[in-house]
Amino acid sequence: MSWSINTACRLPSAHATLVSALLLGVAFGASAQESQLRVPSNAVAGQAASIATTGSGSATLYLNGPSISLKRDVQLGQDLDLTGKELLAAGRYIAVICAGSCSSAGFFVAPGKPASLTFVVHPSRAPVGVNDVISGVAFPFDQFHNLVLTRAPVQFQLTPKNSAPTSHNVQSRDGVAWFRTSSGKSAGPLQVSASLNDLSARRVVQQVASDPCNLRIKGQRTAKGILVETEPVRDCSGNPVPDGTIVTFTAKNGHDVSFVDAPVKQDVARATLLASGPVVVSAASGVASGNELRIGGKE
Amino acid sequence: MGDRQLTRDAWNLSGTVLLYFLFSCALFAADSSPHVTLDANKANPRAVEPLTQRAILRDYKFAWGNIDSALASNSHVPLNGLFAGSANDWLKGVLDGQRQTGVTSRYLNQNHKLEAVFYAPAGDVIELHDTAEYDLEIHDGGKAIHSEHATVRYVVLMTPAADRWIIRQLQAVPQF
Numbered sequence: 001m002s003w004s005i006n007t008a009c010r011l012p013s014a015h016a017t018l019v020s021a022l023l024l025g026v027a028f029g030a031s032a033q034e035s036q037l038r039v040p041s042n043a044v045a046g047q048a049a050s051i052a053t054t055g056s057g058s059a060t061l062y063l064n065g066p067s068i069s070l071k072r073d074v075q076l077g078q079d080l081d082l083t084g085k086e087l088l089a090a091g092r093y094i095a096v097i098c099a100g101s102c103s104s105a106g107f108f109v110a111p112g113k114p115a116s117l118t119f120v121v122h123p124s125r126a127p128v129g130v131n132d133v134i135s136g137v138a139f140p141f142d143q144f145h146n147l148v149l150t151r152a153p154v155q156f157q158l159t160p161k162n163s164a165p166t167s168h169n170v171q172s173r174d175g176v177a178w179f180r181t182s183s184g185k186s187a188g189p190l191q192v193s194a195s196l197n198d199l200s201a202r203r204v205v206q207q208v209a210s211d212p213c214n215l216r217i218k219g220q221r222t223a224k225g226i227l228v229e230t231e232p233v234r235d236c237s238g239n240p241v242p243d244g245t246i247v248t249f250t251a252k253n254g255h256d257v258s259f260v261d262a263p264v265k266q267d268v269a270r271a272t273l274l275a276s277g278p279v280v281v282s283a284a285s286g287v288a289s290g291n292e293l294r295i296g297g298k299e
Numbered sequence: 300m301g302d303r304q305l306t307r308d309a310w311n312l313s314g315t316v317l318l319y320f321l322f323s324c325a326l327f328a329a330d331s332s333p334h335v336t337l338d339a340n341k342a343n344p345r346a347v348e349p350l351t352q353r354a355i356l357r358d359y360k361f362a363w364g365n366i367d368s369a370l371a372s373n374s375h376v377p378l379n380g381l382f383a384g385s386a387n388d389w390l391k392g393v394l395d396g397q398r399q400t401g402v403t404s405r406y407l408n409q410n411h412k413l414e415a416v417f418y419a420p421a422g423d424v425i426e427l428h429d430t431a432e433y434d435l436e437i438h439d440g441g442k443a444i445h446s447e448h449a450t451v452r453y454v455v456l457m458t459p460a461a462d463r464w465i466i467r468q469l470q471a472v473p474q475f
Contacts, residue, residue, distance in 0.1 A: 062444060064404065064437055066471065071439070089389050091471035092451055102444045108473045110415065122335030122421035135420035139456075145385040147454060147468055175454065176417050176426055176475075180344065296363035 037097055039107035045090045045144050046112055050079040058072060059099035065109070066091035072262070082227075090146035108118040111146035117154075118202035120192045126183045126190075127210040128237050134158075134205055135180040138194040147175040155195045160207070161188035182205050187239040209239035214289030215247070215282045226251070226295055229283050232267035240267045247285040254279050300438035330441070333367075335360040337427075342415035345422060355425065355457060358464040359413065363431075364391065367406040373398045383458070384467040401441070407434040413455075426475050429453040 038052035051061075055076035063070045063082065067089035074080050076099060087093070096104040122137040136156060140148040154177035159165040163184070170177040177194070184190065187209050190260040195201040213236035219228035228249055233241045247269035249260045262271040273281065283290040314454065323324055332354045337356050339347035347355075358381070364375035397403060417426040430452055437445040450475055456468035 060439075062400075062437065062439065063403065064402070064445075065393070066469075067392035069393050069400060069402050069404075071400035071402060089385075089392075089470075094435075094437065094445060096445045098439075098444055104445045104447075106449075108471070111470075119420070120421075120423065122423065132420075137421075137424060139420045145388075147456070147470055148473065149454065174416050174426060174428075178344065178417075178419065181422050 006200050007158045017126050018144050031245050034186060036103045037095060037105045039093075039095055039105045040082075041107070043087060043093075043107060043109040043113055044110050044218035045142060045146050046084045046088055047233060048082060048084050049087060051095050052079050053077060057099055057100070058144060060099050062096040062098070062258045063093060064096070065089060066134070086247040088144040090142075090144075090253055112142035112144065112154060113198055114148045114199060115143035116141050117194055117196055117199050117201045119203060121203040123205070125128075125206045127181050127211055128187055128207050128235065128239055131182045132180050132240065133183050134190070134192070135178065136203070137178045138178060139176055140194070140196055140199075148172075148188045149198055152196055154175075157191075157193045157195070158187065159191040159193075161190070166206075177182050185237045209241045210235040211286040212238065212241050212245060212247075212288045217249070217290045217293060218280065219273075219281055219293050219295060221295055222272070225272045226231070226279065226281065227270070227272050227292065228283070230264075230268055230283060230290070233264050233269060233285065234267075236271040241285075245269075245285060247283050249273060250277050250282050250284070251279045252282075253279045315360050316468055324395040326334075331362040331408075333360050333411060335363070335411040335413060337413040337415065338348055342418040342425070345418045347415050347418050347425070349400045352421075355415075355427075356413075359411070359429075359455075359457070359466070360429075362466050365405070367409070369394060370397065370404045370406070371404060375384050380460075380463075380465070382466050382469075383460075385446055386466045389469075401444065402444075405434075405436040407436065407440075409433040424456060424458050425464075427455040427457065 019232055024178055036054055040049040044048040052077045057263050058075055059074055059076050061072045061074045061080055068086055087109050087254055094106050094107055098103055117140040118141060126133045138154050140152060142148055152172045154170050154172050155167040156179045157165050168179045170179060187207050190205045190207050191202060192205055193200055212233045215229040217228055219226055230247055235241060241264055243265055245263060245264040247259050249271045251258050251273045253275060260271040260273060262269040276298050281293040281295060335356055337352055341354050358426050362381045365381055368377040373394055375391060375394055382390060413432045414428045415425055416428055432450050435447050436443060449473050453465060454470045454472055457464045457466055
């Protein structure tokens, strides 16, 4: 029922399409018998190819491809040369020859050899000691930016600062090769490279200290208040945390509580607490908390 | 009197039929956009989140609808913002060629069966296999020079942009 409704709605165009298709079908059938077109069977992107034709007289060649649409006057019975420039994009092409009636044939152009690697690595900065935090994806392309889908061995190499490199060998599949790995224990640049034959691409991941670990503080009363500072703040692997990491100092005096946030500068965070009576001072940063200091009142 | 009633009934019936016809046409028009399905069960190494699946379906369908519009009208405008990289360059190459030669093409009755085969760990690129069926028509001026019902397989790379997924690679292959 819906078919008939749709057909009715599309009547003018449907009729035209149907009639065209029938006419073309007859033409194609006839042309198939006459073998007017023989398209290339193993065309490669960027390489010249030719279409063989039979018959005689002049005709018009149309070529419709992934990146091209051309129309050219040709002579039947001759090989029609297609330049490499006309076949840059891999994919499906339709060649149509019209001389009175039209006949057509489709053919595929395959990608060429890998000429470049698109290599994407994430993240650009990774905290140390985290599982599966670094990943990389490589896509081989030929010189005309066609994705190369044939399987190929891709080697991923990871080289931390002052350490020996490690390698992962991966076979590309469907035009993609990838890896995933954990970050190392030491902060510093991690060079990540992907290689395929003589092609290679290199990226750098900055491994940074993770969250602070084992905060320790010391303090003393001064004329202005209580000066407290941390010992060098490091993560659990011993890497100094980056400057700017916030440490929160807390001073408690009975029910009175006051807070001061201080950034780490050259490994140490410092603050002056304005308190005259005896206080208990503690510090925290991220999920780490430090020791408590008891400091007596001002005399 | 009876004749007049009969005429009125006939008019009413004609009106109803006409309305039904127009409504059906509207329904057909609404249904003429590409039909796209996505199977993300085999995506690896990362599973495709339901919201992402919906966004990819929406944007892929829209992109193919606009490919048809662009190639039918020889206008770059429908392609804006939906394609990047080679896919964008290549489609514009076809459009430029068609403009020069007066050729137009149509991708009608599209049906795309997408399968996600790779979704990057960071979620920044997805590879899809599309088994597409459509009626391809190529016209020179008003004359149809080619018409076929084609089944074409495409390898597709899509990446997320600010508010949509865009197609970076759209490469037809003989087989997956």
